[in-house]
Amino acid sequence: MASSVPASPPLLARLEQSRLGLGILFMLPAAVLLLVFLTYPLGLGVWLGFTDEKIGRPGIFIGLENYEYLIDDSVFWLAVFNTLLYTTVASGLKFGLGLWLALLLNENLPFKAFFRAVVLLPWVVPTVLSAIAFWWIYDAQFSILSWVLMQAGIIDTPINFLGDPNNARASVIAANVWRGIPFVAITLLAGLQTIPPSLYEAATLDGAGSWQRFRYVTFPLLTPIIAIVMTFSVLFTFTDFQLIYVLTRGGPVNATHLMATLSFQRGISGGNLGEGAAIAVAMIPFLLAAILFSYFGLQRRRWQQGGDN
Amino acid sequence: MAGSKAFAQMGDVKSGDDGGMNYLSRLPRRIVTIYLPLGVFVFVLLFPFYWMAITAVKPNQELTDYKNYSPFWVVDPTLDHIKYLLFETSYPGWLWNTILVSLIATLLSLIASVFAAYAIERLRFQGAKQIGLAIFMAYLVPPSILFIPLAVMVFNLGLYDTRFALILTYPTFLIPFCTWLLMGYFRSIPYELEECALIDGATRWQILIKIVLPLAVPGLISAGIFAFTLSWNEFIYALTFIQSSEMKTVPVGVLTELVRSDVYEWGSLMAGALIGSLPVVILYSFFVEHYVSSMTGAVKE
Numbered sequence: 119m120a121s122s123v124p125a126s127p128p129l130l131a132r133l134e135q136s137r138l139g140l141g142i143l144f145m146l147p148a149a150v151l152l153l154v155f156l157t158y159p160l161g162l163g164v165w166l167g168f169t170d171e172k173i174g175r176p177g178i179f180i181g182l183e184n185y186e187y188l189i190d191d192s193v194f195w196l197a198v199f200n201t202l203l204y205t206t207v208a209s210g211l212k213f214g215l216g217l218w219l220a221l222l223l224n225e226n227l228p229f230k231a232f233f234r235a236v237v238l239l240p241w242v243v244p245t246v247l248s249a250i251a252f253w254w255i256y257d258a259q260f261s262i263l264s265w266v267l268m269q270a271g272i273i274d275t276p277i278n279f280l281g282d283p284n285n286a287r288a289s290v291i292a293a294n295v296w297r298g299i300p301f302v303a304i305t306l307l308a309g310l311q312t313i314p315p316s317l318y319e320a321a322t323l324d325g326a327g328s329w330q331r332f333r334y335v336t337f338p339l340l341t342p343i344i345a346i347v348m349t350f351s352v353l354f355t356f357t358d359f360q361l362i363y364v365l366t367r368g369g370p371v372n373a374t375h376l377m378a379t380l381s382f383q384r385g386i387s388g389g390n391l392g393e394g395a396a397i398a399v400a401m402i403p404f405l406l407a408a409i410l411f412s413y414f415g416l417q418r419r420r421w422q423q424g425g426d427n
Numbered sequence: 428m429a430g431s432k433a434f435a436q437m438g439d440v441k442s443g444d445d446g447g448m449n450y451l452s453r454l455p456r457r458i459v460t461i462y463l464p465l466g467v468f469v470f471v472l473l474f475p476f477y478w479m480a481i482t483a484v485k486p487n488q489e490l491t492d493y494k495n496y497s498p499f500w501v502v503d504p505t506l507d508h509i510k511y512l513l514f515e516t517s518y519p520g521w522l523w524n525t526i527l528v529s530l531i532a533t534l535l536s537l538i539a540s541v542f543a544a545y546a547i548e549r550l551r552f553q554g555a556k557q558i559g560l561a562i563f564m565a566y567l568v569p570p571s572i573l574f575i576p577l578a579v580m581v582f583n584l585g586l587y588d589t590r591f592a593l594i595l596t597y598p599t600f601l602i603p604f605c606t607w608l609l610m611g612y613f614r615s616i617p618y619e620l621e622e623c624a625l626i627d628g629a630t631r632w633q634i635l636i637k638i639v640l641p642l643a644v645p646g647l648i649s650a651g652i653f654a655f656t657l658s659w660n661e662f663i664y665a666l667t668f669i670q671s672s673e674m675k676t677v678p679v680g681v682l683t684e685l686v687r688s689d690v691y692e693w694g695s696l697m698a699g700a701l702i703g704s705l706p707v708v709i710l711y712s713f714f715v716e717h718y719v720s721s722m723t724g725a726v727k728e
Contacts, residue, residue: 151602156573157565159573160573235715238711243708244703246662248700262478304722305723354569357571386575399572409564
């Protein structure tokens, strides 16, 4: 663009010369912070996974010993299973309910802006603080849910929400879904609003019912954004820590331990930094899979846009 | 229950006798397929907040006595829990720490991000595209796999148990997000403006300060309040890097200091959660549109 200024070659030369220099200068603050506190720790984490470092004692290289230990560790595999279960069920529910909520909010409603604002609240409030509210809702003795069900005559004794392994799993998943729905719903709503109404009119004229309009108009056009939103959702759910730490700390009998909470328990509370880092590193393959998924979602969108033109 | 009903209704419409567009469907059907499910959603999404608020003002004898008092209401509201929180615990200190850490981390990240986004999007230096992609990748690195090596680093740098530990580590998730968002905003500013300024002899610095930034104010606000909220909500780093009570942030303090004995102080716990949530909720209520645009913008780009 600067080449359109023929009058002053010195200026042009200076600009061309300085572009790279200026670019590097402008990138410097962000690059330094990210390289020091993100890239380096990422590598350090992988290295720590190969050492027996403990809190207060530098470790030595022990090769794959941490991983060999983990392969025989039933608690680790239970945590992997829990994480996969938690991620699959919670993401599935978040997607289904979030999409439904997005479709509802996309209707012609009075106070639409108000509804949209209110729906996003669970996502804005600090997770730990809303999890504490859930903790109280799930209280073994004074749970409001148990009380309502008992009043309705459905159950006789309070539900042991967080004390029983399967109940605990269901409870933490419910709390995670509660927190995740707004994100899915609001981003999908933004996607829905970009779909031109004329497509629906055309489909209706062709005799499509509302299910067919959803299946053949809404869903295909929404697929790219669904791919990205769900990648983020899966990523956040898979690496979740806060909810579990507040509600169960991994209990009862490790039934709700996720890989992140196990990594914290072994690495920080237990002091075995090396082993904790190894567990964290074990999460990376799954995360890469999710990122590749997102990448192909993006590719597909590009292809669709090219096809339209 | 309401859900399956609504789905059944949606199935019915398949017959196609309703002519299609929403405004043509009759009111009773709209109540069942739209308002009822929406009502259930809003109720479920908001109930925990109501429960939080009502518990925070309940006197202790009402709190667990469901026989004589309806749990859904409070007969004799009290401010005791909030008073206890503000005057007998370190809560005000935690609030101050959270505000301080969030503000400084946000400001730091915003400044770094503005320069980075401008360089990537407008200076187009060699490799800018790859760096843009790298920034996006950095956005996908979750704190759960970084906290252990970061803890080691923080300890070795002598930052353990200081606010600096948080101020320096929060930008790891704030900068990628803010840069990505601002790149989108900068892209929407027409090149011609910059070209005119270049011809008039403006330097890159002047262009950035006098032309690009004023036009990107909505983006700056979006990125800023979103980053502030993210830092306010951060938990795992604050839990790992901070030990002494007076350095803790609100989420960590409420969880680790208010839950001490076996008898949980539900009233003050809920009050702590409520007051800790209020600042972000108030900020949110003023900038709903910015929030939505930054959330959707980050996903859309």
